[in-house]
Amino acid sequence: xxxxxxEALGGLIFFTVTLVFMAxxxxxxxxxxxxxxxxxxxxxATIAIMNVLGLLYLxxxxxxxxxxxxxxxxxxxxxxxxxxxxxxxxxxxxxxxTLKIIVGIDGSIGVWLLVMILFGITIAAVMVYxxxxxILYLFGKGNA
Amino acid sequence: MPENxxxxxxxxxRFENGQITQQDLADRVGVTRQTIIAIEQGxxxxxxxxxxxxxxxxxxxxxxxxxxNVD
Numbered sequence: 332x333x334x335x336x337x338e339a340l341g342g343l344i345f346f347t348v349t350l351v352f353m354a355x356x357x358x359x360x361x362x363x364x365x366x367x368x369x370x371x372x373x374x375x376a377t378i379a380i381m382n383v384l385g386l387l388y389l390x391x392x393x394x395x396x397x398x399x400x401x402x403x404x405x406x407x408x409x410x411x412x413x414x415x416x417x418x419x420x421x422x423x424x425x426x427x428x429t430l431k432i433i434v435g436i437d438g439s440i441g442v443w444l445l446v447m448i449l450f451g452i453t454i455a456a457v458m459v460y461x462x463x464x465x466i467l468y469l470f471g472k473g474n475a
Numbered sequence: 476m477p478e479n480x481x482x483x484x485x486x487x488x489r490f491e492n493g494q495i496t497q498q499d500l501a502d503r504v505g506v507t508r509q510t511i512i513a514i515e516q517g518x519x520x521x522x523x524x525x526x527x528x529x530x531x532x533x534x535x536x537x538x539x540x541x542x543x544n545v546d
Contacts, residue, residue, distance in 0.1 A: 333507040401506035402522050403513060468509070 335404045339464035341385040346458045349378060350451065357447055411463035418459040422452045480544045481520045485511070488533045488540065495532075504528040 332340075352374040359365050426448055434440060489495045497515075501508045504525060513519035514529075521529065530537040 333509050335507075336509070396502040398501065398505055398507050401510050402525060403510045403519055404507070 333404070334399050335407070335464060336468055339461040339468075343458060343461040343465065345378070345381050345385060346454050346461070348381065349374070350454050350458070352377070353447070353451060353454070407464055407467045410467055411460045414463040415456045415460035419452060419456045422455055426452065480517070481541055482517060482544055483514060483541045485529060485540060486515045488535070492533055500529070500532065503532050 356371060356374070430438070430440065485500075489497070489500060495503075497511045498508045501511045504511075505528070506525065510519065510521075514521055526537050526541055530540045533540065
């Protein structure tokens with residue numbers, strides 16, 4: 332595994348955990364009408380620990396002359412970025428359609444909910460990026 | 476439109492030139508080992524500078540390392 336693959340795997344795990352925690356807190360608030368304060372602290376602590384562990388793992392060189400990134404990595408990252416951009420467009424469209432169905436064309440939602448949704452979309456886009464990097468590394472043919 | 480495919484004999488040349496490992500070759504030409512694996516498997520066509528560096532490493536010409544197969 333080279334640096335790009337490690338980054339992608341680490342990022343995918345990290346953002347998946349973040350998204351699950353976010354969804355749990357949101358669900359608790361919307362469905363059970365409860366704020367889970369401890370879960371928020373736990374989430375922040377977990378993210379901090381994962382960050383430290385991830386950085387330690389990423390910056391460990393396999394050999395003194397190991398190349399960090401090369402031309403194929405750049406190509407794969409560019410394609411993954413495009414996939415991520417497309418996913419943002421799709422998710423934004425899905426969000427608008429869903430909100431129209433739920434609250435109507437002139438309806439309104441709380442600012443905090445909009446922020447949470449947009450933050451969720453951002454995290455999902457980053458996850459798509461990392462997943463695309465891993466997929467292109469595993470199954471990429473031609474010049475991928 | 477015809478599909479161009481680049482075949483190569485990097486793997487054979489590695490063994491013929493003192494059994495150079497993929498990591499050694501990668502270090503010499505400045506790429507990751509995964510890129511060398513992808514080139515050997517025909518999954519990735521290297522850029523011209525990289526192809527030239529690989530050929531130079533084996534002290535040969537680019538035509539003797541890479542061949543274009545036009546279908």
